[in-house]
Amino acid sequence: MQCEPYDQSFVDAVRAGGPDANGQPAERAVSDGAGNPCRSCLRDIARGEAMLVLAARPFPVPQPYAETGPIFLHAESCTPWRGDGVPPVLETSPDYLVKGYGADDRIRYGTGAIVAANRIAAEVAARLARDDVAYVDLRSARNNCFLTRVRGSADIG
Known part of the structure; x- marks a missing residue:
């Protein structure tokens, strides 16, 4: 991921x-x-x-x-995240809001769910395996604030 x-x-x-x-x-x-x-x-x-x-x-x-x-x-420059796996911002809450979007940048109904933190990678992979999902957004489950986006393959390796 x-x-x-x-x-x-x-x-x-x-x-x-x-x-x-x-x-x-x-x-x-x-x-x-x-x-x-x-x-x-x-x-x-x-x-x-x-x-x-x-x-x-x-x-x-x-x-x-x-x-x-x-x-x-x-406020000052920081090194943008690079790498596989779950970044630190997805390790501070018990759960997160996961939503899949199509290539047209519109939500795909049935992809939104509050997901336990330890299930993030698997839940993202399940959404990316759908033909109609181009990317998955991860948001705060408490405040709905955008955190990060995952695109591409369903491989969570």
Whole structure:
């Protein structure tokens, strides 16, 4: 399973003062160390570190299924997540919201579910095995905030 960090061009633009998905500059804050996952490195932002709070829409264009919501980023550059397996942002909660989307960026009904953290890889693989699912979004089960996206093969190796 290869989780994707948030689009780097968007991350760089927002860090440089550019607008978020709502056309506003990101808010600057200091992490309290709990529940502030960076959508670039896919790790929690440590207590005392500067962070950005902003609106993000992880879809190419606005449309009815293109959800916009809050995300956090390290205020300073961090190394975007690369690698197989479950990133740290998916190891801090007992469960997550999993949803499959088609190549048209529209949700595929029947793919949404709250999934136990230890079942994430298997549940993502099951959705990616469907012919009508191009990618799976993982979100907070408590606040519905976008965390990461997984595309491609159902291989969870």
